[in-house]
Amino acid sequence: GAVVSQHPSWVICKSGTSVKIECRSLDFQATTMFWYRQFPKQSLMLMATSNEGSKATYEQGVEKDKFLINHASLTLSTLTVTSAHPEDSSFYICSGGQGQNYGYTFGSGTRLTVV
């Protein structure tokens, strides 16, 4: 079946540094990638939607200059958390697919801790 490989699975970084999270679709072409974030004891919340070759669409309240999304190819999308702060510590997960009729596949998630 369709697999989305997400890495790293966990990362610890210092405040002020940047962290890149990658999601690769291994056996299909992901025309759309969703990026979600989950704070402790809260729901997974959509951060942004990206379509291959175009700029990402960010949800209200998500800083596009802080959370840089690149979806330059049909098999790779990246989320870069720039100038990370402790409040960015969260669980980030991607979901990729080919459109409504084909379903979407989730990555395994990345636990980010900023110290």
Add this chain to the structure above:
Amino acid sequence: GNSVTQMEGPVTLSEEAFLTINCTYTATGYPSLFWYVQYPGEGLQLLLKATKADDKGSNKGFEATYRKETTSFHLEKGSVQVSDSAVYFCALSVNTGNQFYFGTGTSLTVIP
């Protein structure tokens, strides 16, 4: 708006016990409803889904019925196993681009 309210955990059950995880939703339009499961160290996996009222989704002994009148999609299993220990997420999706709205997740631990 669209939202999902899910029973809080954690839930701890003995093997072969009956499981219910409650899920209710609000939605604009006519949503599809899902249960996803996340085993330790793995991504979210689709467990079951239902796309219209009174549909029953089922998989691996789990089932849930789309109840429009009560806006609910409760997950049930008659006899849980240790291997069912995971986090379970209730979710809905409306037609606009397949964005998902998730509940907070319920952690289930099944003890022998």
